[in-house]
Amino acid sequence: MTRLTGGLIDRTKPLNFTFNGASYQGFEGDTLASALLANGVQLMGRSFKYHRPRGVFSAGSEEPNAIVELRSGARQEPNTRATVAELFEGLTANSQNHVGPLHRDLLAVNDMFAPFFAAGFYYKTFMWPRAFWEKIYEPLIRNAAGLGKLSMLPDPDDYDKGFLHCDLLVIGAGAAGLSAALTAGRAGANVILADEDFALGGRLTMESDPLDGEDAQVWVAKVKAELESLANVRIMPRTTVFGVYDHGIYGAVERVSDHLLTPGDKVRQTLWRITAKQTVLAAGATERHIPFADNDRPGIMLAGAMRAYVNRWAAAPVKADNDAIAIFTNGDDGHRTALDLIAKGAKVLGVIDSRADAKALGSYEVFAGATVTGTKGRLGLKEIEITRGGKSTWHSVGALGVAGGWNPNVHLTSHHRGRPVWDESLLAFVPGQGGPKGLIPAGAAAGKGGTATAMADGMRAAIAALSELGMTANEIALPDAVDASQAQAAFWHVPGKKRAWVDFQNDVTVKDVKLAHQENMTPVEHLKRWTTLGMATDQGKTSNISALAVMAELTQKSIPETGTTIFRPPYTGVSLSVLGGGDTGPLFRPSRLTPTHHWAEAQGAEFVEVGPWMRAQYFPKAGEKTWRETVDREVLAVRSGVGLCDVTTLGKVDVQGADAGEFLNRVYANMIGTLKVGMVRYGLMLREDGHLYDDGTCARMAEDHYVVTTTTANAGAVYRNMEFYHQCVWPELDVQLISTTDAWAQIAVAGPKSRELLTRLVDDFDLSNEAFPFMACSDLTICGGLRARLFRISFSGELAYEIAVPARYGHALMERLMEKGADLGATPYGTEALAVLRIEKGHAAGAELNGQTTAQMLGLGKMVSAKKDSVGAIMSRREGMGQDARRLVGLKPVDPTKQIMAGSHLFTEATAHTMETDQGWVTSSCYSPHVESYIALGYLENGDSRMGEIIVAANPLEGITLKAEVVSAHFVDPEGGRLRD
Amino acid sequence: MTDLTPITALGAAAPRVETFGALQIEENAGLALASLALRKGGNTPAPFGLTLPDVASAVSNGEIGAFWTGRGQWMVEAAGKSETDFAALLKAEAPECIVTEQTDGFVAFEVVSTQGGAPIEALMSKLLNIDPKTFGAGQAVRTGLEHMTVFLIRRSDEKLAVIGMRTLAGSLWHALAVAARRLED
Amino acid sequence: MLIPHPLLGLRDSQEFTYLGDASLMNRPDPSAPDAEAAFCDYVFLRNNPAGVHRELWFHEQGDRSWLIVTRNTVTHEILGAELATDVKLGGAQ
Structure with missing residues (x-):
């Protein structure tokens, strides 16, 4: 024990801890480093590159040496500075970066090969052969060099x-x-x-x-x-x-x-x-040190840190009480440490002061004009060599404080x-x-x-x-205090042949700095990268300025001419866990739940993330073995009876105002203002560069009230974009935009029996084809007075409706639809069936509107009105856009059991598969239970005039090449009779 | 009256309420909301006798309140009126304005402190980059909370309403409840 | 960053969505004889100054107003912010 008297520790609160398996005791107020020192433990770790034995060097967050693994199990935290690790009862710590016990590290052999590990070693050695880097060199270096180990377990803490x-x-x-x-x-x-x-x-x-x-x-x-x-x-x-x-x-x-x-x-x-x-x-x-030969032994530390250990923690920096302590300084600050040590009863050998005129400030010996030129003691300092006027003497000491000035x-x-x-x-x-x-x-x-x-x-x-800030603060009465003398001489390192460490954590020596100079890596930025100076976890807090001074000496420039070191955040290491700052796993980001989410959950639905949404993907029934079996059933139920799907996720924007129609004429490529009240129109939005942006429906609910729907994925962006045109481009229009996506639960009721089902719910509302034809819309009430909106629109190609009710009724409406439609075969369907239905019908979705496609390519070129200006209209007509001959087509594999992967590229038969011969690509693909074959959609050169041709869909990534027949994109009801009946 | 039974934004028959030390968080399922926007050049109405509030402020007459949401735009709220066609009532009060039903677009959580304003401000400091000291009674803003957009209304020193998108109700409750629970220690 | 919203005061930039150069407000006249060339410039050509830049920010998690923020792209100093609608209606560029 080398505990002194006094200090800011609470001796009534002893704390037990272990270091490398050995048990020790400290007190409340201790850090791990102070408690170890007080227990006479000097050796706390191994250096990064040479595996040199190291002891604590500082008393703060600048620590380069005493880097430990704290705690165990999932809480094991590598690279923790013992100097700032507050002691607690039951603390466990282990030194890191050694093979075998700390005092007999097998990798210490690296130190013998030190001449090979000089500055730029990695750059010079591991450059060739290039292929060796990833597989051989890097794993080897990573294993030998270094830092602590992660537990590889999930962090259990919040x-x-x-x-x-x-x-x-x-x-x-x-x-x-x-x-x-x-x-x-x-x-x-x-x-x-x-x-x-x-x-x-x-x-x-x-x-x-x-x-x-x-x-x-x-x-x-x-x-x-x-x-x-x-x-x-x-x-x-x-x-x-x-x-x-x-x-x-x-x-x-x-x-x-x-x-x-x-x-x-x-x-x-x-x-x-x-x-x-x-x-x-x-x-x-932060105090800096003065590099000298073999200055990295355990027991050598900053003189200010030594003062901190004796004053604050009452811990002598030596292994045994009667070990002498020496101070090496270039200024008066080192003498303060000697005085404090003496006051605490420690044995002081003396102060080695580089200044020839240095005087003692108390009763201790001063070696004026002297330097420390060597040390002995492999696992802890035993002797130092003091050189004055060319004469050297060895002195027995247990610790050495180094004071090189303060940064x-x-x-x-x-x-x-x-x-x-x-x-x-x-x-x-x-x-x-x-x-x-x-x-x-x-x-x-x-x-x-x-x-x-x-x-x-x-x-x-x-x-x-x-x-x-315009605030007045008054001076306060400050206590009487003195400024300790900071007089010092510019003395940056002790010249010599042996290695003198500058950066302890990354094992950079004065020699390395010299080598960098020799190799013309003199700018400080190059010096850092060539030697790795200041690039360890301590970011060179104790070393950067010393290295700069050595380089300045070598280049015979001043220090400011040589360079400055500046700093980026963070000041000290910040854990990724705290930057993540909160929930992980499914709670990592907010989830939007549809109004029928809880209902779908109760039905056993599988869910899929769609942007921020959780959507029902499919609803498996007992006995169904694969998702395909479920999806096929859901698709056929829609085609033959009636299916129900929550489509609330589509973006809904209420557009209101006297100029609402005019505004929509400008943001949609096609004409909207001519739409009759009570009708819906399919609309295309372009980007200003003429490419397709989004599609959806626009319903005119009243003279000055439209409801725009957007795709789920683009809902936020389209709304923002509409606000841009409203506020930044055409602010003179009387129009207001309000998102109502969340307000309405919207359910698609699709299939030949959808009208019959809805008839059972509506309050006195004529659903006949004459009264409420395809693309009609209306406000109405259902189920005894519930406000609702009804749209006769179809994504599946069948007779279909979308019905919207206030969101809190979505759950009950779904239950009611299922109940009233039981005899009609009402079947809930998810996003998978929704996708199959729209591919079968040849309706475009995200894969077709990928930002690189045009209205012409969808076969909807005529929708871009030539009679009016709209966003993207001018640019859609420019050369190369209007003439694009690729068209959306359907593809049917010659072998119906083979799936054409989306992303496959299309080629004419018997041509090489190159960029030059590329004819288009596959956008969407699925198995169609209606066609009883895999089917796909894709863009093909002159596709609209190639019906019946056999082409090749190639997927070179998977090495798959399939033959397919070009067909209409409308696999179902190409004339559109079903949705109009 | 319809024979369909509504559920709350959190998916239950009854509103959720939970106490965390000094804080109680309650789902305000009865709150009716409708937005009101002036037409171009339109005059500011005084629906239900309310003087519509200025930037970043809220007013209330006890039953009906309003808070500023943008220039020439307000949200008007009525406690316990979610089952009425509140938008229609508001439209009758402000026929020249654009009124949109919003009751079902949002979920409202009322956070109430039993120990003055400090617990409310501590909760805010964990979730919201709004200086609680400049957000006293009668203030209302829209901001982000854990990546979700919310309206905040400081109804009084001890009461904070957090109104978020209805489809995010579960995530919003989670964020509020976790933060409130951590303040209990 | 903090954006000095003209109505709401200093607001956390995380409430905003960034768009870019405020020249996007000056949509060319589609009926002009050189409309296509003008649109090409409008869509594809932007200044990218190292220094003072007028740019569009959308207060998405706020009052949903589009702002023109004048910002020094080198220092991130913000020199002012205006409501885009007011600027547009006021005829300023």
């Missing part, structure tokens, strides 16, 4: 999403963030304060400096209590704001129950979309083409101009990192943000 709005979003609850939130909160603004940590305070929880002469936690607790008391402030711990989107929208993930063994009734995580009028970015800064967390400021700028006095990139609008960096994120400065800056930022 994820949620939500929307928040605020005047001011404060990102980060450290010194600057707390003062910003308090300033704005007191001013009455709606404030959201979000921090990725579970505790508020940021670095204030990790430093020893007092506020107002007391422990800083006293001030943090006071501020927290006040913020909690304000109804206009929402505090969101465990919430990472990961990206900035347009117009003040921020993406954030709240880890609702990641700190629990299982979420129980709660969701695991929530994805929040926060719309903020103004934002203060108080995201702090402001500018990530979110660069999400909108904002580019950080170099500040030579800080030796760091700070937020530049031109980032996201309304985002104000403050505190350490703005390069103003001293405690006093950060608090004042947070307050200033909040006042500025609120004044943008």
Whole structure:
């Protein structure tokens, strides 16, 4: 145990956990990393490429090394940073990326072959032979390289999403963030304060400096209590704001129950979309290191992280209490760590400071003008080599803190083409101009990192943000604080022959950067891709700037001349589950249910997804063995008796107004305005480019009232398109469009006995052919006074009607139709039979109106009125459109038992099957129980004059070639007598 | 009267009602709806004595209410009138206007809080990208909820009506119920 | 994105359906002698500026109004929004 005294852990709440099967104990307030350190565990993982033993390197979300698999079973989560994994009772974690036990990883052999794995290795090695990539190289590399493993089981937890709005979003609850939130909160603004940590305070929880002469936690607790008391402030711990989107929208993930063994009734995580009028970015800064030879041993970590472990978590970073700790620094910040370590009773070897004039700030030894030039200790640091003036000495240590300066967390400021700028006095990139609008960096994120400065800056930022909104915020009384000295010298890496790691997670060394330079991959974008620098899950938070500095040295340019690194969302990894944000499986998207859905369900119908709709596909009866058997029965029932089908899904738009007829004349290719009240017309809509867009019927219910139906698939688009013409092109017309698709339950009653059946339902309404002929429509009442609309239209080619009643009566109407039609053989039919019936009749549907076809091709060229303008009319007449000779035909296979697949292409017999000889294609196909043969529809060159010809339908994908006879597309009643009787 | 028996949008004989902590969600099957649109250049009527509301607002006289749905367009609603020909009644009140029966086009869910406005606003934050603080009593908008289009009416601090497409009633109930249940903890 | 609806204020862009260049409102005169050529331009040719662009958005999950939104396609800054009907009836382009 290397647990120290003090810290922000609750010693009354011990928590048991396991790491690689061994049991340990930590306390509430620990992270997995701090608890392991407190148990003397330094070795936490293996590196990505070389499988080098690694220990924890940081104390936050920037962690490159301590990457573990958390939990087990379906909840196993790979690539979790031990530094931000909050400890809970029963936590189980395993290190990843090793074969065999962690301390004897068999793949550590990769380290011996390191010379072969230099920068650009994959690009150079696996380029050839090309075919090897997918089958051999990639699986091998994937297996060896890497990351943790997925459980391959469905995620058992629920994820949620939500929307928040605020005047001011404060990102980060450290010194600057707390003062910003308090300033704005007191001013009455709606404030959201979000921090990725579970505790508020940021670095204030990790430093020893007092506020107002007391422990800083006293001030943090006071501020927290006040913020909690304000109804206009929402505090969101465990919430990472990961990206900035347009117009003040921020993406954030709240880890609702990641700190629990299982979420129980709660969701695991929530994805929040926060719309903020103004934002203060108080995201702090991330420490960088100084590469030197063998700098990746467990026990070597950032000096600021070391401070965090001893102060916040009372965890000494060594295996045993009496192990000495050294600090390697290029500035005063490293000395702070030494002071804090001494204050906590740790044994400090001294501070190795690259500056020749460095002085001790307390009672410890300073190696001024010295560097660390080597280390020993395979599974944990044992010795370091200190070199000063060409003389080297080895010293026994158990841990080494490295302080290379701090990089402001500018990530979110660069999400909108904002580019950080170099500040030579800080030796760091700070937020530049031109980032996201309304985002104000403050505190350490703005390069103003001293405690006093950060608090004042947070307050200033909040006042500025609120004044943008016309709100006045007053200055608040800030506690007495000091700015620790940030004096440092530009010292970026220790030159040497041995490998010095820059990017730990992706195993990129100074040598790799040099190689990239040698090979002319000097722009920072090339450097990244050639070496994979900064491309691991940590996105190079601790490495990018160091690599840039090394490259700058090599090219003898300044760092800003060499380049900047900018960042894309997300700031830290976001799980796909939370981005999915909710329901999965059948509930993944909303389903529209027809008014007879529950009835069909009770009949045992099979359903099919049709866009957002669930439609009855067919209604199997006991004893029917195949769907075909059912569909054939349903089709024949319609042809011989009467069938019932819910057709509510067709789009219905009520078009009303004095100019309704004129409007419809312009959107339909054919004439509609001449339609008599009480009649229906089939209509074609074109796109403005002259191609077919949609078809349907248009009924004139009254002088200034039409009901347009659209295809199911295009219902939304046609309605939108009609609104476009109404509002954007012809707004002078008096017309109103209202969708009534959901309002009416519409049932097709089709078959020779449909009139007889309907006669039994209507209230005193003459259904005779004379009174209510083909294509008639009317309002009426049925079943003792129920309002209804009746249309005599037919998709099947039989005598048929569509009857519409208020949707809530659809269910009862279907039951009544079945009951009254029992002796007539009334049969419900689904979408499959509907399709067979329309193919038999040669009616076009989606497959024929595929966006590339014309009215001429359907044989309906004459419907495009030449007497008027309408959408698409002009372009339908242009050269190449009007002359298209392909026509819709019917196809009957010579062998009636062979199905012609839709999508097959048509050829003249005895020709090669090429693009040049292509004669058309098959659009729809089915088995017709009426014809007792498979049949198909298709477009064929000059098809209307080729009746009786035998042609070839070829399906080269399946290797099927069939002979078929060209016939009329109307397999049923080509004269149309049935539907008119 | 017809001898056919209607079912609710959720497919049952009786409206569904369920309580989730401070929130109750009830299917308002009795609500009659009819849309009203002005003809080009037409004057704004005052059906049933209602002053038709301005942009994004709703009014009610207790029995009959109206909410703005677009420029020159409103939805007029009447509690407990779904079995009447409400469109015909409205047409009689506003003969110059275009009136369309909408009762069966929609499903209405009334969300009621027993603990003031906060639970309503918490529910909204899980489902709707509308700032509850700017959506007080008397406000009405149309927006998206889990990819479905809905009308929202803040009838009072404690009451929110969610009116969605009738054929999506099941999915809409699911979305509301799941969100309300998660607020119970 | 947030669209500043002229009547309803800032609205989530997810409520809208995007169409494209507002020049689609200027449907050519079908009776003009060069109607076919004019329609070819209208249907197939659009400017695709990197910068300020006037474009049509439909408030599908809202008041169902078509808007002309002036947007900088580079920065996504929105400079204004108008009701398409008003613009059309006002004769503005």
